[in-house]
Every structure is written in C-alpha cells, then in structure tokens.
Amino acid sequence: MAVDDADDGFHEVIALDDLRAEGRTLTAIDGTPIAVFHHEDEVRAVNNRCPHMGFPLTEGSVEEGVLTCHWHHARFELSCGDTFDPWADDVDTYPVEVRDGTVYVAPEPRRSEPPAAHWRTRLDDGLEQNLRLVLAKSAVGLLDNGVDSTEVVGRGVRFGVRNRADGWSSGLTILVALANRLPDLDDDDRKRALYQGLTEVAGDCAGEPPKFDQEAFDATGTSFDRLLSWFRENVEVRDADGAERVLRTAVAAGYGPEELTELLVTAATDHRYLDTGHAFDFVNKATEALDLVGWDDDERTADVLASLVRGLATAERAEESSSWRQPIDLAAMCDERFDRLDAMVADGEGETWTEPADFTERLLADDPETVFDALEEAIRAGASVEDLASAVSFAAVTRVARFATSNEFADWNTVHHTFTFANAVERAAERTDATALYRGVVDAAVNVYLDRFLNTPPAPTPTGDPDADPETALEELRLAFEQQGQVEQAASAVADFLAADGDPERLKAALGNALLVEDTNFHTFQAYEAACRQADRRDDNAERRTCLVAAARYMAAHYPTRRSREQTFSIAARLLRGERVDGADGGTAADGASVAETDG
Incomplete structure (x- = not known):
C-alpha cells in the first residue's frame, strides 16, 4: 500500500473502510x-518484523x-506492543490517526527508551532466563549503540556472582578470558566474544539457587595478618561461611x-594444586574481572571475591591423590622445600636473577630433584x-x-590444566609479591614434571618456511580447523605465517575468529587466552611461536x-541489520515491504 505524506509528518496509508474490510495492510515508511x-473498532500499527526472528506479522x-506471529507463536498485546513471551521482545508500535475516513501513521515509533x-x-x-538469542541481540545492540564492552562484561559478572550459590564458575571465567582478548578481535568478533561469554554465564546460573551473602564483622581495626590467619583457618577446615565473613x-x-x-x-596454595588448578585460576579470573570493571566499589569487590570462597573451601587437594604420592612422594618434597622457603627468599634479597639458557629443559626434566633444585x-x-x-x-x-597425539584425547586437558594454572600464578604475581605464591610456582612445576609422559614422543615443533605466503598460511590454518584431527597442519600453518614475517596481531585475530565461530568448550577458551597472553609477553620469536603453535x-x-552458537549469533546480527531470516529471500525487511506496497 503506497503512502502519501501529510504536512505534520504523518503518512497517509489506506481508507478506513478498506482497512475495515481487509482487516490488515502492509505499508512502508522511510x-x-x-x-x-x-x-475491535480500533486501528493499530506495529513494525511488521516480529522482534523475535523477523517473520512478517501481517501473516499472523x-x-x-x-497479535500472534505464526512462525514461533510469539504473542503481543496489540495496542502497546508488549510481548507475553520474554524470548520474543516487544514490538514497536506507531501512533495512528483517522482523518476524514483515511488512516494515517506516524513515522516514528512510540519508543519509551533509547x-x-x-x-x-x-x-x-x-541472563535471567538463559535466552541465547536475546543475549546475542543484546551484545550486538549494545555495542552498535556505543555502549562500552566493559559495561557489558560488568553486568555479566554482577549477574554471575549473585545468581549461583556455588559461586564463581567456568562461565564467568570464559567471559573474563574473552574480555581480556577483545583488543585482538575485529568488531564483529568482539560482539561474538561477549555473546559467547554471556551465554556461558547464563547457562551456569540456569536452575541454580542464588547466592545469599554472609556479612562482614562489625569489628574494626583488625590487622591484615590476623584476617589472613582467620581466612586460611576457615578455608583449611572447609568453613565457607566463616571464610566469607x-x-x-x-x-x-x-x-x-x-x-x-x-x-x-x-589460602589457595596452602594445599597442592586445588581442583587440578581450577580453584586458583578462578581466583585469578575474579581479580582480573575487578581489574576490568574496577576495584572502587566495595560492594562489587566483596561480591566478586566472596564468590570464590566456596570453591576454595570444597576443592580437592592434590596431595590426597595417588599421582602426587606414588611412586615418588612429590607432596612431601614440596613440604620439605616450603619449610625453608623464607630462608631461600632471604638469600635472594638484593640479588638479580638472570634465567639460565638451560632453565626450560631443567624444568622439563624426567627427574623431580632436578626440577626442585632448579627452582x-x-x-x-x-x-x-x-x-x-x-x-x-x-x-x-x-x-x-x-603433546603427542598418540595419547588419549582426554589427556589434552592434563597438559592444558598445568599450563593455564601456571599462567594464572604468573598473572597473580603481577598483583602481589607474597612469598606464599612461590608455592603456586612449585605446584605448576611439579605438574610439568608429571606431564612428561604426554610428550613421549614429543611432537615436533615446526619452525616454519620463511618463503611461505602469509595469506596462504592463514587460509591453511582456517582449513585445518574445518576438518577433524588436523593438529600438525594447524601447527605448520602458524609456524609458516610467523616465519614469513606475518603480523602476530593478525594471527591472534584469526585464531580468535576460529574460536568464536565454534561451539567452543571451557578449556579451549582458556587455552586460547593463556597462549595469546604468553605470546604477548615473549620477546623471543621462537618462544612466541611455541605459544601460538600450542594454541593452534x-x-x-x-x-x-x-557451530550452533554461531547460527544463533548470525541470526541476531542479521535481524539487527534489518535482514530477513525466515528463508523467504535474502533481502532486507524493507525489501519485503516494498513488494507489499506494489501488490497493495
């Protein structure tokens, strides 16, 4: 139905008698x-695109x-556009006037908020209802409207720490890990990253009871040393409530x-390698979350950090496992060194350490005494x-x-846990130089030792072809991710790209895109973030290559x-661009309206 403009901006649409006879019509304004x-003797106007997935509401x-959409049966109160179904969103409504028997519609919706x-x-x-499509639309909509990604991350963190009684989770870890790598990504992948992280947070909280807080003591002036002693004692006896207070x-x-x-x-290093490193990594990610959103709000800081306490108090302790006790009592070896840790640190005061050329190989040795002595x-x-x-x-x-691919597939997680734990200890050391943190370093080194059989035989680390074409190498990397088991092909593509002086920033962006279009699991998100961080910190090209080869x-x-999550994200992005996703055609919603105008 063609429209004519009135002097006051309203658009002439159709004769009232014709609309009464037909029941509905479709027009396009701008x-x-x-x-x-x-x-019911009223004239109503709404955006014809169902806000859920864009299906034409004139077909409802x-x-x-x-008003009921006939694609997914989303329902809307016709006069105001509010939905009965939160997964669908409200539909825009438009002011309508009837003048001398003709229906006019205003060009701007009655939007009540920006x-x-x-x-x-x-x-x-x-987040509250674990709606993936809504989260995807929100990530796209917020960034497209100039909202800083830090605010989006902050809202996700706030929700996650308040709505899961068991506290900090893998979902929050993923959200913060991806937030750390946002500068590596292009604009669309930043939206994907926020969507993926928010989806993981919502999934972790779905069906879980909320967290009920313990209160701080009224006592004032308690020394830090005493608070530290109290906290360690409560974690030691697994009293999460006392530790939280x-x-x-x-x-x-x-x-x-x-x-x-x-x-x-x-407290996280009073026992060995809690929960295969996850407990410490969660501590690190919670503090990184506060680095992102700010430590300046005491309530937020307390809520974020308190979400860690239950995990620390209930964690499995590695010294209780056979691998740390047999055939060599590694836990006892740790305790022996820790007994003289203060003396070691005192000996090193005022000294400047330069890493020996053979230090990495000593840490990779088959003899634990060699590892302990090196440290x-x-x-x-x-x-x-x-x-x-x-x-x-x-x-x-x-x-x-x-890592030798002849090992069981699950053993990828074994070497991964050691690496991300070590990375978390290093990150924590940037924030505090507490002597106790050396124990975390030792825990990581012990696990490097325990993982030695997973490098038997060691997979060759490719050095790359300096005559390779960087663009071809990136394409080969993409193709390696398209087929199962292309581990060495991916490693070679990374090595070729770097050997040919390809920009490491482009490589990290390519790895990030590959990560975000897949239904990536928790550990792979961790591996990508930690490997990229380690690559950023390495001045030596060979070391940087090792980090990025490991990620690939x-x-x-x-x-x-x-790739089901990418399907959801793609739908959200297309909808917010005004495209149709109902399979009718590949055009925009406005294209569909113009056809109706002609037919009308």
Whole structure:
C-alpha cells in the first residue's frame, strides 16, 4: 500500500473502510515495514518484523487484542506492543490517526527508551532466563549503540556472582578470558566474544539457587595478618561461611587489590594444586574481572571475591591423590622445600636473577630433584615469583606444543590444566609479591614434571618456511580447523605465517575468529587466552611461536563443532541489520515491504 505524506509528518496509508474490510495492510515508511490492523473498532500499527526472528506479522493472527506471529507463536498485546513471551521482545508500535475516513501513521515509533537502555534491559532478561538469542541481540545492540564492552562484561559478572550459590564458575571465567582478548578481535568478533561469554554465564546460573551473602564483622581495626590467619583457618577446615565473613571484613576495612589477592592466593596454595588448578585460576579470573570493571566499589569487590570462597573451601587437594604420592612422594618434597622457603627468599634479597639458557629443559626434566633444585637455586639467586612463574608457564606451554597425539584425547586437558594454572600464578604475581605464591610456582612445576609422559614422543615443533605466503598460511590454518584431527597442519600453518614475517596481531585475530565461530568448550577458551597472553609477553620469536603453535594445536584437536552458537549469533546480527531470516529471500525487511506496497 503506497503512502502519501501529510504536512505534520504523518503518512497517509489506506481508507478506513478498506482497512475495515481487509482487516490488515502492509505499508512502508522511510524503509520500515509497518503492519496496520483494524481490530475491535480500533486501528493499530506495529513494525511488521516480529522482534523475535523477523517473520512478517501481517501473516499472523489477531484475537482478543493479541497479535500472534505464526512462525514461533510469539504473542503481543496489540495496542502497546508488549510481548507475553520474554524470548520474543516487544514490538514497536506507531501512533495512528483517522482523518476524514483515511488512516494515517506516524513515522516514528512510540519508543519509551533509547536503544542502549532497551538492550541493557534485554541483556538482563537474557541472563535471567538463559535466552541465547536475546543475549546475542543484546551484545550486538549494545555495542552498535556505543555502549562500552566493559559495561557489558560488568553486568555479566554482577549477574554471575549473585545468581549461583556455588559461586564463581567456568562461565564467568570464559567471559573474563574473552574480555581480556577483545583488543585482538575485529568488531564483529568482539560482539561474538561477549555473546559467547554471556551465554556461558547464563547457562551456569540456569536452575541454580542464588547466592545469599554472609556479612562482614562489625569489628574494626583488625590487622591484615590476623584476617589472613582467620581466612586460611576457615578455608583449611572447609568453613565457607566463616571464610566469607573474614573476606568481606577485609574489603570493608579498606584493603586493596594487593592485600586481597594475597589473602586469596595464600589460602589457595596452602594445599597442592586445588581442583587440578581450577580453584586458583578462578581466583585469578575474579581479580582480573575487578581489574576490568574496577576495584572502587566495595560492594562489587566483596561480591566478586566472596564468590570464590566456596570453591576454595570444597576443592580437592592434590596431595590426597595417588599421582602426587606414588611412586615418588612429590607432596612431601614440596613440604620439605616450603619449610625453608623464607630462608631461600632471604638469600635472594638484593640479588638479580638472570634465567639460565638451560632453565626450560631443567624444568622439563624426567627427574623431580632436578626440577626442585632448579627452582630453589633460582629463588636463592633472587628470582621473583613473577620471574619463576613466567619460566614455568613457558615450560608448561611447551608441553602443549609437544603433546603427542598418540595419547588419549582426554589427556589434552592434563597438559592444558598445568599450563593455564601456571599462567594464572604468573598473572597473580603481577598483583602481589607474597612469598606464599612461590608455592603456586612449585605446584605448576611439579605438574610439568608429571606431564612428561604426554610428550613421549614429543611432537615436533615446526619452525616454519620463511618463503611461505602469509595469506596462504592463514587460509591453511582456517582449513585445518574445518576438518577433524588436523593438529600438525594447524601447527605448520602458524609456524609458516610467523616465519614469513606475518603480523602476530593478525594471527591472534584469526585464531580468535576460529574460536568464536565454534561451539567452543571451557578449556579451549582458556587455552586460547593463556597462549595469546604468553605470546604477548615473549620477546623471543621462537618462544612466541611455541605459544601460538600450542594454541593452534589445542584448538585443532577440538574442531570443528556443530557451530550452533554461531547460527544463533548470525541470526541476531542479521535481524539487527534489518535482514530477513525466515528463508523467504535474502533481502532486507524493507525489501519485503516494498513488494507489499506494489501488490497493495
């Protein structure tokens, strides 16, 4: 139905008698398809695109004031556009006037809030009800409307720590890990990253009871050393409630990131390698979340850090496992070194440690005494926690880069856990130099030792072809992810790209895109983020190559997947661009309206 403009901006649409006879008509105003209905002696106008997935609402039905879309049966209150079904979103309605028997429609909808505010509300809805399509639309809508990604991450973190009684989860870890790598990604992949992270948070909280907080003590002036002692004791006896009260008291007392990190990492290293490293990695990711969104709000800081306590108190302790006790009592060897840790650190005061050329190979040795001796010598020579954690992280990522594919598939997780744990210890060392953190370095090194059989035989680390074409190498990397088991092909593509002076930033972006179009699992998100971080910190080209080869090998071992999440994201992105996704054609919604105009 063609429209004519009135002087006041309203558009002439159709004679009222014709609309009454037909029941509905479709028009377009400034490219927007608008469905106009006559129902119960009233004229109503709504955007013709169902806000759920874009199906034409003129093909729906109206009964008792309810407009129902016939694709997924989303229902809308016709007069205001509000939906009965939160997964569908509200539909825009337009002011209507009848003048001298003719229906006129205003070009602007009765939108009650600006787009950014709308998508903030929808983000909260998507998190609360675990609605993937709503979360995808929200991620796209918020970034397209100028909302900073940090705000989006903050809303996800706030929801996750408040709505899961068991506390910090893999979903929150994924969200923060991806937030850390947003600068590596292009605009569309930043939206994908937020969508993937938010989806994981919502999934972790779905069906779970909310977290009920313990309160800080009313006592004031308690020393940090006493709070630290209380916190460790409560975690030791697995009293999560008591530990939470102590932690909240420390926040209320005004202690900052360094002291609060020390509180957490000390308790997290009182026992060996808690929950195969996940407990410590969660501590690191929670503090990284606060680095992103800010430590300046005490309530937020307390809520985020308190979400860690139950995990610390209930974690499995590696010294209780046979692998740490037999055939060599590695836990006892750790305790022996820890008994003289203060003396080691004292010996190293004022010294400057330079990493020996053979240090990585000593950490990769088959004899645990060699590993322990290398660490002790380094500490006595002045190596900081961060120095040693960096060295152990590289040894751990080398295990991933050399992982033999003849091993059981599940053993990828074994080398992965060691690597991401070591990376987390190194990251924590940037925030605090607490002596207790050396214990985390030792735990990581022990696991590097335990993983030695997974490098038997070691996979060759390709050095790459300097005459390779970087563009061809990137395409070969993409193709490697398209077929199962192309681990060595992916490694070679990465090595060729770097050897040919390809830009590492482009490589990280390509790896990020591959990560985000798949139904990626928790560990693969972790592996990508940790490997990219380690590559960023390496000045040596060979070390940087090892890190990125490790990421590519791990990803290739787990790809391709069904890519169902990418399907959802693609639908959301197309809808917000105004495209049709109902299979009728490949054009835009406005294209559909123009056809109706001609037919009308």
